[in-house]
Amino acid sequence: KIPQSPVECTVSGCTLSNAYGAWGCSALNATYPTTEEQLRSAVSYAVRNNLKAKVVTRFSHTIPKLACPQDPTLLISTENYDSGIQIDAVNSAVTVDAGVGLRRLIDAVEDAGFSLAAAPYWEGVSVAGLISTGAHGSSWWGRGGAVHDYVVGLSVVVPASESEGYAKVLRLESRDPLLSAAKVSLGVLGAISKVKLSLEHRFKRSITYNFTEDNGIEDVYIDHAKQYEFADITWYPSRHTAVYRYDSRVPLNASGNGLNDFIGFQNNPILVSEAVRGSEKLFETKRDTNGKCLTAATTLAFKKLVANGLKNNGNIFTGYPVVGFQGKMQTSGSCLYSTRIDTSCSWDPRIKGLFFYETTAIFPASKVGDFIRDVRKLRDLNPQNFCGVDNYNGLLFRFIKASSAYLGQPEDSVVVDFNYYRANDPSDPRLNQDVWEEVEQLAFFKHGAKPHWAKNRNVAFLGVQQKYPKFNMFLSAKHKLDPQNVFSSKWSDDILFGKELEKFDGCALDGLCICTEDRHCSPQKGYYCSHGLVYKEARVCRYSPSSTSSSSSSIG
Numbered sequence: 383k384i385p386q387s388p389v390e391c392t393v394s395g396c397t398l399s400n401a402y403g404a405w406g407c408s409a410l411n412a413t414y415p416t417t418e419e420q421l422r423s424a425v426s427y428a429v430r431n432n433l434k435a436k437v438v439t440r441f442s443h444t445i446p447k448l449a450c451p452q453d454p455t456l457l458i459s460t461e462n463y464d465s466g467i468q469i470d471a472v473n474s475a476v477t478v479d480a481g482v483g484l485r486r487l488i489d490a491v492e493d494a495g496f497s498l499a500a501a502p503y504w505e506g507v508s509v510a511g512l513i514s515t516g517a518h519g520s521s522w523w524g525r526g527g528a529v530h531d532y533v534v535g536l537s538v539v540v541p542a543s544e545s546e547g548y549a550k551v552l553r554l555e556s557r558d559p560l561l562s563a564a565k566v567s568l569g570v571l572g573a574i575s576k577v578k579l580s581l582e583h584r585f586k587r588s589i590t591y592n593f594t595e596d597n598g599i600e601d602v603y604i605d606h607a608k609q610y611e612f613a614d615i616t617w618y619p620s621r622h623t624a625v626y627r628y629d630s631r632v633p634l635n636a637s638g639n640g641l642n643d644f645i646g647f648q649n650n651p652i653l654v655s656e657a658v659r660g661s662e663k664l665f666e667t668k669r670d671t672n673g674k675c676l677t678a679a680t681t682l683a684f685k686k687l688v689a690n691g692l693k694n695n696g697n698i699f700t701g702y703p704v705v706g707f708q709g710k711m712q713t714s715g716s717c718l719y720s721t722r723i724d725t726s727c728s729w730d731p732r733i734k735g736l737f738f739y740e741t742t743a744i745f746p747a748s749k750v751g752d753f754i755r756d757v758r759k760l761r762d763l764n765p766q767n768f769c770g771v772d773n774y775n776g777l778l779f780r781f782i783k784a785s786s787a788y789l790g791q792p793e794d795s796v797v798v799d800f801n802y803y804r805a806n807d808p809s810d811p812r813l814n815q816d817v818w819e820e821v822e823q824l825a826f827f828k829h830g831a832k833p834h835w836a837k838n839r840n841v842a843f844l845g846v847q848q849k850y851p852k853f854n855m856f857l858s859a860k861h862k863l864d865p866q867n868v869f870s871s872k873w874s875d876d877i878l879f880g881k882e883l884e885k886f887d888g889c890a891l892d893g894l895c896i897c898t899e900d901r902h903c904s905p906q907k908g909y910y911c912s913h914g915l916v917y918k919e920a921r922v923c924r925y926s927p928s929s930t931s932s933s934s935s936s937i938g
């Protein structure tokens with residue numbers, strides 16, 4: 383099954399969901415422009431009729447509700463605005479329509495003898511959608527791992543006066559300060575119509591994974607990133623394992639036509655995804671940590687056996703190094719293309735498949751070592767508590783550089799991603815949720831990391847304004863381009879301004895608040911608001927069957 387469209391419209395209106403099916407927000411109507419002029423007239427229609435507007439894409443892969451409209455809204459989908467790909471060979475650049483999918487762009491530039499040096503690891507995204515949230519791969523070399531740092535020009539449709547036809551196209555060139563706002567703009571500045579990216583001449587990559595012990599990650603990560611252009615590190619804390627990715631560019635005449643078919647994005651039989659989810663649920667209800675650790679061990683052993691999905695000849699893994707073209711090594715997503723009815727992406731909301739939170743924290747390069755040491759202390763207290771994250775991708779460390787984007791990074795940074803079990807019912811407490819809450823609070827509050835705009839739960843965005851030095855420059859660009867907040871909504875404001883949401887019973891379970899009272903957890907199921915074990919100031923929902931809510935008095 384190829385992923386379903388995130389927009390469903392009936393006579394009574396439209397709903398927008400995201401790729402995980404996690405949210406369903408309603409909108410008045412949706413329109414599917416195919417040209418820049420149609421995109422402009424869609425914005426003009428919204429402005430003329432005092433509607434709000436939100437741009438949505440073919441897949442809608444962002445987790446926070448950035449795209450959620452506030453009624454009455456016109457959804458402007460770029461799904462069909464994806465025909466334009468203009469390669470400028472003389473200047474090694476390409477200008478694409480906003481809705482062009484990443485895979486289509488990569489194939490087009492590779493065919494023309496060029497490569498896009500950076501891309502997220504997942505290809506099921508649109509070009510304008512991926513730059514709008516600061517999506518990235520991993521590199522501290524050249525322009526770095528974030529795609530928006532390759533943006534050298536951009537056109538964006540913004541509201542305008544009646545005499546200008548209510549909407550106009552701004553063409554932003556590389557020296558225009560507005561470009562620094564628009565290239566990571568979360569969809570709140572206007573509708574991006576075209577993106578111009580700088581390219582490199584086509585090149586190949588050589589990748590080797592080294593599965594080894596996990597001590598000293600904090601002492602070697604900087605050298606690792608300096609030595610290997612596309613380095614990353616995956617840490618499986620409960621398995622005491624770190625996986626170093628030795629990944630460098632090699633000349634075009636190096637032999638090998640390998641493929642990176644990342645195991646997490648492969649087409650899975652639906653029965654497998656449902657069985658994995660079923661066993662996770664079983665371990666959850668039985669509070670069976672051993673069960674989780676057993677699957678974490680087998681998952682890791684399998685990943686090592688198949689080299690995380692690297693295939694030397696495009697079919698199977700036969701040994702390191704795996705050498706292949708940049709266009710086939712940087713990003714993947716084979717589950718996007720299966721037309722079979724019995725396979726899908728493992729998280730496809732139409733099946734009872736995986737459902738997980740993804741926390742992604744961005745640290746200044748010099749600060750991530752302290753975070754690693756704190757997480758290791760927490761792990762050493764009881765390694766079994768970390769098995770849940772090792773059933774996914776462990777903690778993934780990637781490298782991005784200082785950016786001119788106002789909502790990009792002011793300095794070279796390290797991004798840490800981790801996925802963990804999400805209950806179908808947000809009021810169901812989860813095994814070891816106190817651990818993930820403490821790691822989340824260690825990252826964003828003790829070590830002041832910034833939240834990735836496309837991932838994370840709401841608590842990650844608390845105080846985000848203070849973390850971006852150029853936040854006010856972004857806001858003034860926003861007021862200049864969209865003074866009536868046509869492209870804003872309550873939901874995108876919650877994320878952009880990191881609003882403290884009012885607390886309610888169970889809010890901490892779904893990352894919508896940090897508990898200060900037991901009722902923010904689930905006292906009736908034995909989960910009480912408690913201190914962190916390593917980060918004492920953390921407030922986490924911890925299971926303590928013996929105590930009753932009176933003895934674990936609510937803490938200020």
Ligand SMILES: Cc1cc2nc3c(=O)[nH]c(=O)nc-3n(C[C@H](O)[C@H](O)[C@H](O)COP(=O)(O)OP(=O)(O)OC[C@H]3O[C@@H](n4cnc5c(N)ncnc54)[C@H](O)[C@@H]3O)c2cc1C
Nearest residue numbers: 442443444448502503504508510511514517518569574836
């Ligand atoms: C399986 C998976 C793996 C992922 N891997 C990575 C990864 O390795 N690295 C990484 O950094 N991220 C990763 N992500 C996150 C993903 O890169 C971001 O969510 C990205 O923004 C999704 O792009 P999209 O085209 O689906 O945009 P959407 O999610 O649909 O939109 C994102 C935001 O951009 C706005 N927007 C979209 N198009 C336009 C436009 N034309 N003009 C103005 N605003 C617009 C929307 O309104 C919304 O606010 C992953 C996501 C998934 C589901």
Ligand SMILES: O=C1O[C@H]([C@@H](O)CO)C(O)=C1O
Nearest residue numbers: 503504646740775778799837
């Ligand atoms: O789901 C995701 O997968 C990747 C990474 O975790 C594994 O490649 C990423 O950044 C996501 O958001």
